[in-house]
Amino acid sequence: MEYEPVIGLEVHAQLLTASKIFCGCSTEFGAIPNSHTCPVCLGMPGVLPVLNKKVVEYALKMALATHCTINETSNFARKNYFYPDLPKGYQISQYAQPLAEHGKVEIEVNGGKKVIGITRIHMEEDAGKLIHDEYNPASYVDLNRAGVPLIEIVSEPDIRSAEEAGAYLKRLHEILVYMEICDGNMEEGSFRCDANISLRPKWETAFGTRTELKNMNSFRNIQRALEYEIKRQRYVLENGGSVAQETRLWDDAQGVTNPMRGKEEAHDYRYFPDPDLVSLTVDELWLEEIKRSLPELPLKKRERFVRDYQIPAYDAGVLTSSRALADYFEAVAKLSGKPKAASNWVMVDILKFLNDDKREIKDCPILPESLAQLITLIDAGAISGKMAKDVIVEMYETGKSPKAIIEEKGMVQIADEETLKKVISSVIGANPQQLSQFLAGKDKLFGYFVGQVMKATQGKANPQLVNELLKKMLAET
Amino acid sequence: MKLNELTIHELQDKLRRIEVSAVDIVSSVFDRIDAVEGKVHAYIALMKEEAYEQAARADEDIKQGHIKELTGIPIALKDILCTKGFRTTCASHVLHNYIPPYDATVIEKLKQAGAVFTGKTNMDEFAMGSSTETSYFGVTKNPWALERIPGGSSGGSAAAVAADECIASIGSDTGGSIRQPAALCGVVGMKPTYGRVSRFGLIAFASSLDQLGPFTKDVEDCAIMMNVMAGYDPKDSTSVPMDVPDYRSFIDRGIDAWTVGIPKEYFIEGIDAEVMTAMQETIKLVEKAGARCVEISLPHTxxxxxxxxxxxxxxxxxxxxxxxxxxxxxxxxxxxxxxxxxxxxxxxxxxxxxxxxxxxxxxxxxxxxxxxxxxxxxxVRALIKRDFDQAFTKCDVILAPTTPTPAFKIGEKTDNPLQMYLSDIFTISTNLAGIPGVSVPCGFAGKGLPIGAQFLAGHFEEGKLIQIASVLEKTAHLKSRRPNL
Incomplete structure (x- = not known):
């Protein structure tokens, strides 16, 4: 029987606000344990939460970027459960009335486009972290992360394969990072994903029994976990068994999913409206302001690059993979007026340099102005493309402008006809044997003469001009 | 009269005229505590050292001519309010050793107003109770009858004021925990509108119902305390950014031509006969002062x-x-x-x-x-709130008994939670609706037990409550009676 996977994803993204969601503590990662805490995020008796407006702004940005309907009024709720990293014994989240609902994102899989629905986006607070002592039977609690703002983005069960899941996650990740509301760091847990997955016979419309997958901390692991789970569920179903509704943890080392222990799973969260927070009303004018402040999103940018700069879709994809890279390319394209050349230089040379050094575009020693200058110099015939390849290496290493490098090294191209004519005639004069062979019909020797001219000019001769003049002068001999 | 028996405004007059010092006042309070605390047990912990320091500072301020609303006034704090560096237990074993790293907003306000803190008062554990019997630290006795409960949950704060072991005190009211003990101890107790006083630093029992308020010896003191306590706090999202009137200005304004609503659902069978008599007397006094009493209905009571x-x-x-x-x-x-x-x-x-x-x-x-x-x-809570909204279109304030009976005996209801819960029957609706209420002494039962009358008003109408309570206080002539300890 042919089975079809049905997948829905829950993404938790940490928002890049300076302070926590309900108090003024810093959200900085990696500080000394419990140094970014106060009575509020420690859950001391008597404290009250106060909502950070920046968190709402960032969450609204994501909601707008994913075409969600913003709820004019939304509410916070308490999710009750006991765990040492949860200081109040409940997490403040949104439940019955989330911030935003009914959104969508477009993904591309195998060259085809597909729309994945977004059920809801809501705000909540992160929990702290437990640190287990490896040598003693003790555990420690670090509450620096407690109260760091998160948004949870819940997808519709529209995803049908591990590849689609990967594409969807990458799209969300890209949008979040593009808008600079999340750093997207999966290792530090700034971008986390849980998956719900079930299988059903291809012709069936009802959903099968689902499992929830947790503990996957990279795009690769999410895809691997889903692939494994599809295989596992298919095996169970094909052998006449039934899938148990349970939470399963991905075991990276073994490459399998295992059921979570029953006790850990048996939660009744007893959600109810948080009486310490009033309803959140999103002001229309404020929302308009946020809308106006949204950056151009990657998909739109890609389409515009193809259209306006006449570059291939693939190149546009690479160039828009980050906002900084896209900005870099656009600056070079605009300053040089040669988008095609700009694209080639950025895609081939700049990205290789950065890749080799594991650097980010923001740390690139070649400023867009310099690269544009280089392109202009080539275009004007001041240097050859070949010379430019040497110049750009120098530019990357020293951060100097191409003009400075060319002057320093005396690399200016010889494009003066009279000068070249003199060189050519001396080359012809110095090679009588090759000349007679050439004149006897050995055309291949033309290249030999070109090489000699270039050699005599230390490669500075304008090759096109050399070609032209050499042809003419050889014919005249 | 001894200094500890006086009111805030009386003491402030004396301080202003330099007849007494703040240290004199705090000494008289601690003398009284030494004398009667063994019988009453109003406090969980005393802040004697701190109190004398604060009093000395108050005297300095007075010398400099800086006299604020509560300069030099000894005030007791329910042990549900977080006090920085001073153990705060909520009368629970679970917090028996807890020392808060911060002050509640109300504590900050009281400090800024120059108050002197006498100590942390006893209460029902986490404010859950109507008799102060559920405290981890033992039972507080009613100063008027030591074998009886002082009410609860703020029983310690009410008893401390009634026994003159402080000048005023702070309590919290989730379902009647200020008004009920105020009535049973014969003092004035106000629960402000939800959102009027910051809850920051008030250890939460039921967040949508909790509200801090004062216990005082008279209505004018209640107004003084409210002037200090009320106001928006950016640390409490449920506090309301609204101007606070000068509550003292409502004293002695009279209630001529007011309409006072008498809810028929609150005058029912089962109310103690003496309480009923005291209520009838109160209605007469209110009418004599120029108000018209009309029967109203709160159908979801x-x-x-x-x-x-x-x-x-x-x-x-x-x-x-x-x-x-x-x-x-x-x-x-x-x-x-x-x-x-x-x-x-x-x-x-x-x-x-x-x-x-x-x-x-x-x-x-x-x-x-x-x-x-x-x-x-x-x-249903929304319907209860609507009952009040509709009632206040027909009357200025509502008058009802605070409690169905005077103080009951210690241990009388501890085995019967339901009976205990019913002792809050007249105070709970106020919290559900979020409106303000005040309990004022209105009579005494035959055994010398105080009886309280409760006035309720619309949201943020505490001024009206002060206004009518001050009228009743003036005409009922009960202020001079003190418990015999």
Whole structure:
């Protein structure tokens, strides 16, 4: 029987606000344990939460970027459960009335486009972290992360394969990072994903029994976990068994999913409206302001690059993979007026340099102005493309402008006809044997003469001009 | 009269005229505490050292000519208010060793107003109770009859004022915890509108119902305390950014041509005969002062206790989850694992009434029961609120008994939680509706037990309550009676 996977994803993204969601503590990662805490995020008796407006702004940005309907009024709720990293014994989240609902994102899989629905986006607070002592039977609690703002983005069960899941996650990740509301760091847990997955016979419309997958901390692991789970569920179903509704943890080392222990799973969260927070009303004018402040999103940018700069879709994809890279390319394209050349230089040379050094575009020693200058110099015939390849290496290493490098090294191209004519005639004069062979019909020797001219000019001769003049002068001999 | 028996405004007059010093006042209060605290047990902990320091500072301020609303006035604090560096227990074993790292907003305000703190007063554990009998630190006695309860949950704060062991005190009121003990101890107690006074630093029982308020010896003092306590606090999202009037300006304005609503649902069978008589006397006094009393109806009154005992425990079950032994407070020793630590800490740390309410609340929020209990209760709560909104279109204030009976005996209702819950029958609706209420002494039962009358007004109409309460106080002539200790 042919089975079809049905997948829905829950993404938790940490928002890049300076302070926590309900108090003024810093959200900085990696500080000394419990140094970014106060009575509020420690859950001391008597404290009250106060909502950070920046968190709402960032969450609204994501909601707008994913075409969600913003709820004019939304509410916070308490999710009750006991765990040492949860200081109040409940997490403040949104439940019955989330911030935003009914959104969508477009993904591309195998060259085809597909729309994945977004059920809801809501705000909540992160929990702290437990640190287990490896040598003693003790555990420690670090509450620096407690109260760091998160948004949870819940997808519709529209995803049908591990590849689609990967594409969807990458799209969300890209949008979040593009808008600079999340750093997207999966290792530090700034971008986390849980998956719900079930299988059903291809012709069936009802959903099968689902499992929830947790503990996957990279795009690769999410895809691997889903692939494994599809295989596992298919095996169970094909052998006449039934899938148990349970939470399963991905075991990276073994490459399998295992059921979570029953006790850990048996939660009744007893959600109810948080009486310490009033309803959140999103002001229309404020929302308009946020809308106006949204950056151009990657998909739109890609389409515009193809259209306006006449570059291939693939190149546009690479160039828009980050906002900084896209900005870099656009600056070079605009300053040089040669988008095609700009694209080639950025895609081939700049990205290789950065890749080799594991650097980010923001740390690139070649400023867009310099690269544009280089392109202009080539275009004007001041240097050859070949010379430019040497110049750009120098530019990357020293951060100097191409003009400075060319002057320093005396690399200016010889494009003066009279000068070249003199060189050519001396080359012809110095090679009588090759000349007679050439004149006897050995055309291949033309290249030999070109090489000699270039050699005599230390490669500075304008090759096109050399070609032209050499042809003419050889014919005249 | 001794200094500790005077009111805030009387003492402030004396301080201003330099007849007495703040140290004189605090000394007289601690002399009184030394004399009667053994009988009353109003306090969990005294702040004697701090009080004398604050009093000395107050005297300095007075010398410099800086006299503020509460300069040099000894005030007792319910042990539910977080005091920086001073143990705050909520009368619970689970917090028996907890020292807050911060001051509640109300504490800050009182400090800024120059107050002197006498100590932390006894209460029902986590404010859950109507008699101060559920305290981990023993029972507080009613100063008027030591074999009787002072009411609760702010019984210690009420008894301390009644016994002149302080000049005024702070309590919290979730379902009557200020007004009921005020009535039973013969003092003035006000629960302000929800959102009028910051809850920041008030250890939460039921967040949508809790509100801080004062206990005082007279109505003018109540106005003075409200002037200091009320106001928006950016640290409390549920506090309301609204101007605070000068409550003192409502004293002696009279109530000529007012309409006072008498809710028929509050004058029912089962009310103590002496309470009923005192209420009838009160109605006469109010009418004599120029008001017209009309019968009104609050049709959903019957549901108040049921709604309250779902919503309050539901919120409490969540609010009290943080007492898990992980971060502060009591932790059971020798636990083998996390689950055992949670279970033992909470089993040993909480008293029976608190556990009962956590269980009720947990049940009411559980999946499959939420709609039938919490959700339904919230819907009925909206109807109760609407009852009051409609009533206040017909009258300026509502008058009702604060309690159905005078103070009952210690131990009388401890075995019967339902009977205990019914002692709040007249005070609970106020909290559900979020409106303000004040209890003022209006008579005495034959055994010399105080009886209180309760006035209720619309949201943020505390001024009206001060206005009518001051009229009743003037005409009832009860102020001079003191308990014989």
């Amino acid at each position: 019957d549901y108040c206790v049921a709604v309250y005992y779902i919503i309050a425990p539901a919120e409490a079950s969540s609010n009290l989850a943080r007492y898990d032994g992980v971060k502060y407070g009591y932790r059971s020793s020798k636990c083998r694992d996390l689950l055992e630590m949670y279970k033992k800490t909470r089993s040993e740390g909480f008293g029976a009434e608190v556990k009962r309410r956590i269980m009720i609340g947990t049940y009411a929020l559980s999946s499959g029961y939420y709609d039938a209990y919490y959700k339904k209760a919230s819907q």
